[in-house]
Amino acid sequence: MGTVSVTIDITGLPHERITFCPSPLAELGNALHALAEPAHHSRLHAWTTATSAALKPELADRLLEAEFMWRATRSDFLMPAQPRETLAEELDDLDRMDDERFVGAALEISCSTSHYPKGLPSPLVDAWARRRALDLAAARGPRQAAFVERMLAEPTATRAWIRRLLEDCDQAFFADTWRRVGVQLAADARHKTELLRRKGLAEALTAASSALSLEEDDNGSRIVVDKLVHGRTDARGTAVTLLPTIFGWPHLFSLYSPGWQPVIQYPTASHEVGGTEPVETVKLRLDALTHPMRMSLCRNLSRGAYSTSELADAYGITAPEVSRHLAVLKKAGLLITRRRGRYVLHQLDLSVVARIGSDFLESVLR
Structure with a gap:
């Protein structure tokens, strides 16, 4: 396990309580x-361009008003732990949620928060939580601030407004989209469910995403989500839901808020290309290239294979010093090394270096 990750304790949890299932509400989010x-x-450029151009101005304005719920972060209610067949059924489930829980989930809007605050009270009943929600909304803009003020003052009416907004989005563009992607997501969920049944959870998680793994030791079993955040939650006695997504790539979301059933949303494998390295590997590679001498050595190593003594002679430094720099580059997986007679030759792995940018972008967007 890397030094940063989200872990979900599943010790003793039957595999029947771990489900793969698509969610129309999650995909709409x-x-x-x-x-x-x-x-x-x-990769969604054609869809986003065409859909944005076709939006009626009134609907576009309403989306802008509420966009904090899905822009920088994702409001927790948009990742249902019990997915339904239709969006209407999932919206009905939201209607049954009490105001405090719904509003607290909707206002999880801080892009700077790397973890869920423990036991954060509802802004409907706690003055500090209310000020925090208003301050965060104000940072998003005056429209968002006004909307949050309205949500806190009139939660029932605002919840109805949100439902109408999502229903209007469904009618305007999402219903047609869901008819196409829902079939693909259901097929992906069936495949992962069959893997879970036949080959076990570790295989199913790896097949879902290279950022997911199963960790087992004397202390129990945990699902590990490789992300640039720290987080822990306990699924013992509850369940874990994994939601496949096409529109969510490259993001990999994990809902681990206190009091909520853990949910993981992963990009379907057929749409996950590039950027699949663990976060620790990305950090190693970036760190390896920060030293000016290693950057200089890479100039030679990108052009051909060199021995340690050749590099030492070219840069006027000692062979042990070159070896230390090469060891850092090799540990980061940036070198190809081969032996020719009594010489060991080193060369930059250009295919790995070429992916650093996309790997970094994926790791921070994950």
């Missing part, structure tokens, strides 16, 4: 995020 942040989703 992903689609709204893609419309709000098209730069995150270059």
